[in-house]
Amino acid sequence: MLYQAYQTYADMMQPACSLADIAATLLAGYPRGDHSEPLRTVRAACEVLALARLTHYRPPFAIHSVKIRGEHVPVVEEIVTRTPFCTLLRFRREGAPQQPRVLLVAPMSGHFATLLRGTVETMIRDHDVYITDWHNPRDVSLIHGRFGFDEFVQHLITFLHALGGNTHVVAVCQPTVAALAAVALMAEDGDPAQPPSLTLMAGPIDARVNPTKVNELAMSRPIEWFESTLIGYVPFRFAGAMRRVYPGFVQLIAFMSMNRERHEQALRDLYALRARGEHDQADAIQAFYTEYFATMDLTAEFYLETVSLVFQRFVLAQGLLDVGGRRVSTHAIRRTTLLTVEGERDDICAIGQTMAAQDLCASLRPYMRMHHIQTGVGHYGVFNGKRWESQVYPLLRETIHMSE
Incomplete structure (x- = not known):
């Protein structure tokens, strides 16, 4: 049920995150948007919300x-x-x-x-x-x-x-x-x-x-605990349906929990920098988390x-x-x-x-x-x-x- 519960949540969040992503993109391209503090603030909020989702497809290397x-x-x-x-x-x-x-x-x-x-x-x-x-x-x-x-x-x-x-x-x-x-x-x-x-x-x-x-x-639990607690089945809608996997979102949560305050501060910084119009630093943070939130599963x-x-x-x-x-x-x-x-x-x-x-x-x-x-x-x-x-x-x- 672990994977199915996550997928249900992800499906519910998808429309809001997609709309936020579209809004942020439109505001970024608006000629006068960067000169308006209210518009910069809205763009910042939309970008942070758009990042609040995981993707499961490899981003491009984009090395040209x-x-x-x-x-x-x-x-x-x-x-x-x-x-x-x-x-x-x-x-x-x-x-x-x-x-x-x-x-x-x-x-x-x-x-x-x-x-x-x-x-x-x-x-x-x-x-x-x-x-x-x-x-x-x-x-x-x-x-x-x-x-x-x-x-x-x-x-x-x-x-x-x-x-x-x-x-x-x-x-x-x-x-x-x-x-x-x-x-x-x-x-x-x-x-x-x-x-x-x-x-x-x-x-x-x-x-x-x-x-x-x-x-x-890893040493705190027997291997049977890891198998019974952390392994899920890929939902039927995907090509790997019913394959037993360790979901990528579980690994991401584990890594982020090790440095929770640092990640929370980074997202606050993204909002503040974007709202102030300091886009170079904001772009770097956004690029990192866009990559970081692209997760893949591991076979069980x-x-x-x-x-x-x-x-x-x-x-x-x-x-x-x-x-x-x-x-x-x-x-x-x-x-x-x-x-x-x-x-x-x-x-x-x-x-x-x-x-x-x-x-x-x-x-x-x-x-x-x-x-x-x-x-x-x-x-x-x-x-x-x-x-x-x-x-x-x-x-x-x-x-x-x-x-x-």
């Missing part, structure tokens, strides 16, 4: 060009291959010189891959970038079967094979565990497509280290297996992870340079959790293992924002180019 060597180069999205659960998407730069190929592994944690738009915009300056564009399970029919942790790992291996050898991997947040497992399996097989470098950013390789509120919640099996394997049993960190019936041995990794990155103020994945990969990959020579703690940033600041661009990205770029 990139500046390379002083010239603007057109960027075209190109589908390389796809499965029912994911599209391997390339940001092809027309006429750009050949540069290192990178598979950017986006998280499947309640948001779409467009959450990494800023990461992509930065990386395509110097790299041929591909991304895992995960599909919303509520739009995936039951005839396509299950999608759990093993299937996630296999998707990464399949995509690396599709791209051929010499493809670097950058995994952000939750998929760092699956990415490390995929590379370890490929290394054990002597797979020629194993990546020359692997960058793990703000991910729970060992969630026992410096537990956060996220980790404490993927969510429950991730909670169990990563946040309750810590099997990768203990050398006990099995994928497809095979034990994962991170010690098999010998040819892939490893970079781990953490944020000093990360309250989702604390310092030390990602760095744990350094000890797990003990077969790598010391000069092939690097770690960086970015001061002054939280979780999202590791892969988005000014410090990402000025401090984290140059290190990542150097690691990739050094490993070519």
Whole structure:
């Protein structure tokens, strides 16, 4: 009933939010509207109301060009291959010189891959970038079967094979565990497509280290509680009808509750800035929440297996992870340079959790293992924002180019 109750509420709110959105758009285009304080106030109220809804479709990446060597180069999205659960998407730069190929592994944690738009915009300056564009399970029919942790790992291996050898991997947040497992399996097989470098950013390789509120919640209940309380069925009106999912709106509520006052203040700031006519700052806040409120579900099996394997049993960190019936041995990794990155103020994945990969990959020579703690940033600041661009990205770029 969880999903059905939410959908009923969303359907009831839809007309009011849509009208508010239309009104805000009309007022934004009204020639004299910006010179009238009452009209600015009405526009501000309409925008805040329009944001009070969740969307369930991926926003566009809207990356149309990139500046390379002083010239603007057109960027075209190109589908390389796809499965029912994911599209391997390339940001092809027309006429750009050949540069290192990178598979950017986006998280499947309640948001779409467009959450990494800023990461992509930065990386395509110097790299041929591909991304895992995960599909919303509520739009995936039951005839396509299950999608759990093993299937996630296999998707990464399949995509690396599709791209051929010499493809670097950058995994952000939750998929760092699956990415490390995929590379370890490929290394054990002597797979020629194993990546020359692997960058793990703000991910729970060992969630026992410096537990956060996220980790404490996972440990506070048995896995049966998560299944009985948080799993719902996709309503009949959608393509994935009756698929068991962990709804994206539940994940969003959980994340927002961790920093409730900050989010409330941001929406108050949006209203005040818009009412005063300070549109640049207001536009930035609005753009963030438009993206943040675009949610996707997770299949029940993927969510429950991730909670169990990563946040309750810590099997990768203990050398006990099995994928497809095979034990994962991170010690098999010998040819892939490893970079781990953490944020000093990360309250989702604390310092030390990602760095744990350094000890797990003990077969790598010391000069092939690097770690960086970015001061002054939280979780999202590791892969988005000014410090990402000025401090984290140059290190990542150097690691990739050094490993070519």
